[in-house]
Amino acid sequence: MATRLAHEAGALLLDVRRRDGGHLDAASLRAAGDRSAQEFLAAALASARPADAVLSEEAADDLARLEAERVWIIDPLDGTKEYAEGRSDWAVHVALWERGELAAGAVALPGRAVTLSTDPAPEVPSTRRGSDEQPWRIAVSRSRAPAVAENVARVLPAELVPMGSAGYKVASVVLGEADGYVHAGGQYQWDSAAPVAVARAAGLHASRLDGSPLRYNDANPYLPDLLVARPELADALLAASSGSATDPAPAVRSHT
Incomplete structure (x- = not known):
């Protein structure tokens, strides 16, 4: 179900961009994409899994999910x-997420006609x-590569490769186009839940920058830092990332 819904939401988003991209400004197109994908995923989950809770970037969180055994964690766009x-x-x-663990996940990359899943x-x-001739490649944010990534690049050494979304950066490691992804400075559970599920299924390392576990369905959805890497590179990345400061956790979003 995760695979099908991610794929179908991606196809919908491509349709919205083809239809509206020529006459909407960037902010309006972003809003149209968020709204369309959220409405599709919310309706599909409500129909197919009405007893499950949902945590989404694009919907209010009433915290009822904290009492649920199964929670869908989604980022529609x-x-x-x-x-x-x-x-x-x-x-x-x-x-x-089911009974304390990520049980399944899918990340659709509609612009590349690829959907990665935990099964298969x-x-x-x-x-x-x-090597010096071909250094490790570390995926980082296009807009603001964290200072910890700059340190990693010096220590390994490595080449920093700017990319867009968190899911795309994790996918680049799964696809072998990058060797690791280092993030600090703020994310939420929906930014990493599905990518981490897929990365773990593929045998990759996934943790906080200090090596501690990534925890999902907590009351505060903030999850500020992330490390995803090939297993042979994980220890070196953790060592180079150790002691790096991350943003203090913000207050829980208002639940209205």
Whole structure:
């Protein structure tokens, strides 16, 4: 279900961009995409899994999910800026949390006609990177690569590769186009739940920057930092990232 819904929401978003991209400004196109994908996913989940709770970036959170055994954690459009710019590095996230753990997930990359899922789990390609001639590639934010990533690049050494959405950056590691993804400075659970589920299914390392576990369906959805990496690179990245400051957790969003 996660795979199907992520794929279908992605197809819908492509239709919205084709239909409205020529006459809406960037802000309006981003809003139209967010709204269309949220409405589709909310209706599909309500119909197919009415007893399950949902945590979405684009919907109010009444915290009823904290009493639920199954919670869908979704980001209907991850990378709205890239989406509105006509780029391909945006994604749709659909994950299922069940009894304390991520149980399933899918990340659609509609701009590339690719959907990655926990079932079947992707196979991460082998790589020959890690030398002076071909350094490790670390995916980072297009707009603000964190200072910790700059430190990682010096220590390994590594090449920093700017990309759009969080889901796309994790997907780049799964697809073998990057070797790790380092993020600090603020994210929410919907930014990483589905990508982390897919990355773990593929055998990749996924944790906080200090190596501690990523926890989902907490009352405060803020989850400020993330490290996803090839297993052979994880220890080096954790060491280079250790002691890095992250943003203090903001207050829980208003639940209205």
